[in-house]
Amino acid sequence: MAQPQNPGFKPLEYWKPPKPVRHFRSASKTLSVILPKIGIPTSKVVYSPSVYSSYPKPSNPDLDDKRISISTVEMAKEYDNLNSQKRPWYDAKGWGKKAWIGIFIAFAIIVIVVVVPSVVVTRNNRYPDYTRLNYTLTDTYSGENFFDNFNYFSGPDPTEGFVKYVDQATAQQYNLTYASSRSSIIRVDTTLTNTSSVPNTSTGRMSIRVSSKKQFGNNNLFIFDVKHTPLGCAVWPALWLTDDNNWPDNGEIDLYEAINVVGDHPNQITLHTTKGCVMNVKRKQTGKALQKTCLNSTNVNAGCGVDPGPVTFGQTYNNDGGGIMAMELRREGIRAWQFRRSSIPSDITNGTPDPSTWGTATADFPSTNCDIDTHFRNQSIILNISLCGTWAGRDYYKFADTCPGSCEDQVAANNTAFRDAYWEFGTFSVYNSGAR
Numbered sequence: 001m002a003q004p005q006n007p008g009f010k011p012l013e014y015w016k017p018p019k020p021v022r023h024f025r026s027a028s029k030t031l032s033v034i035l036p037k038i039g040i041p042t043s044k045v046v047y048s049p050s051v052y053s054s055y056p057k058p059s060n061p062d063l064d065d066k067r068i069s070i071s072t073v074e075m076a077k078e079y080d081n082l083n084s085q086k087r088p089w090y091d092a093k094g095w096g097k098k099a100w101i102g103i104f105i106a107f108a109i110i111v112i113v114v115v116v117p118s119v120v121v122t123r124n125n126r127y128p129d130y131t132r133l134n135y136t137l138t139d140t141y142s143g144e145n146f147f148d149n150f151n152y153f154s155g156p157d158p159t160e161g162f163v164k165y166v167d168q169a170t171a172q173q174y175n176l177t178y179a180s181s182r183s184s185i186i187r188v189d190t191t192l193t194n195t196s197s198v199p200n201t202s203t204g205r206m207s208i209r210v211s212s213k214k215q216f217g218n219n220n221l222f223i224f225d226v227k228h229t230p231l232g233c234a235v236w237p238a239l240w241l242t243d244d245n246n247w248p249d250n251g252e253i254d255l256y257e258a259i260n261v262v263g264d265h266p267n268q269i270t271l272h273t274t275k276g277c278v279m280n281v282k283r284k285q286t287g288k289a290l291q292k293t294c295l296n297s298t299n300v301n302a303g304c305g306v307d308p309g310p311v312t313f314g315q316t317y318n319n320d321g322g323g324i325m326a327m328e329l330r331r332e333g334i335r336a337w338q339f340r341r342s343s344i345p346s347d348i349t350n351g352t353p354d355p356s357t358w359g360t361a362t363a364d365f366p367s368t369n370c371d372i373d374t375h376f377r378n379q380s381i382i383l384n385i386s387l388c389g390t391w392a393g394r395d396y397y398k399f400a401d402t403c404p405g406s407c408e409d410q411v412a413a414n415n416t417a418f419r420d421a422y423w424e425f426g427t428f429s430v431y432n433s434g435a436r
Helices: 028-038 061-066 070-084 097-124 143-149 168-173 315-319 394-399 407-413
Strands: 136-141 150-152 163-165 177-179 184-187 205-207 209-212 220-228 235-242 252-257 269-272 304-307 323-330 333-340 363-366 380-387 422-432
Touching (some): 143 177, 168 177, 252 323, 394 407
Parallel strands (some): 163 205
Antiparallel strands (some): 252 269
16 A cells, blocks of 8 residues: 655644743742853843743753743843842841941940940939938936946957956946046046056056947937047047947947047048948048948958048047037938037937938948948947057057057056046937837
């Protein structure tokens, strides 16, 4: 049978359609990475953006192998072009790593220059609110019964003085404590020498230390009338408050204290505490701060003292009749006012003291960086006159130009040198506010 002639094309059953174009769904940035490897001379390819593919395919083997349509390639390039356009400076999406580093540095500078100083200023300006308190009289120490309110201490001197503290019977025998309706006296012995029969001064001179039987806490106002401060080489007098049984855990408040005073000398008002009480804060006082750390073991046990100024202890102060020491012990802080006899406020004289009317305190120890409640508890009033010891003796005695020989020799041999070594007190009054 004759074969049919070739019609010029394959019969329908032999015809196959072209393979479908495979479109990638990769992100444009991935395509843009691939494109340079394809190496298509895009500028020479003619295509229609609306056509996904063209047939027959371009004769580029790279494109054929990747199965990427020309329209897809162009769309990826256009997307890359949009991303490469410059963004406005305020558009954070366009900021690079260096820009963010610069912003961080600028922010840090602003914090250091503006925020930190303001925080420091705010912290340094903190100050407690000494709201006015109404005080009521609770205790009075005066007249012939003055010493009935005190216990006599007769043990070794805790400050290592060349002194013999005596009991009440011995004190009365040698006339070292006595009281009248107008004043009370505490004095150093002036009768014995190191050549006397027993007792003598070979191991120290007799003197007095007494502590109030009652102890006091916060929200109390103390008014001390002091008519005469002790004078003399080797003499170390003090009017102070502490807890004898828990020192320095319960704190110490020195209101009158000086050493080796022959003429005039500034008084010293001082706190002694355990750790956690400092006065590097805002204070309102007329006195000069000597130290700011109250921890007793620092600065050779100096505590945080305040110098009230001239004519606050010594000969001139005594000649002027002394004055008043007022001390307010409260949660907000401890404040002391030292008034000379000629400038005592009338409300103190009238028995209605009001510290809010007294003006700036002589010494101010605010509670800003010192918890008064925990550092000062169970305070007894203590009156004493030590001799030599850790402060008045040793090197400190040598620094006193007017004091002869050694401290111990002065105490043992020179009984007449202690005629002015005495305290004279008027009335002590204690007021309580009842506040919590």
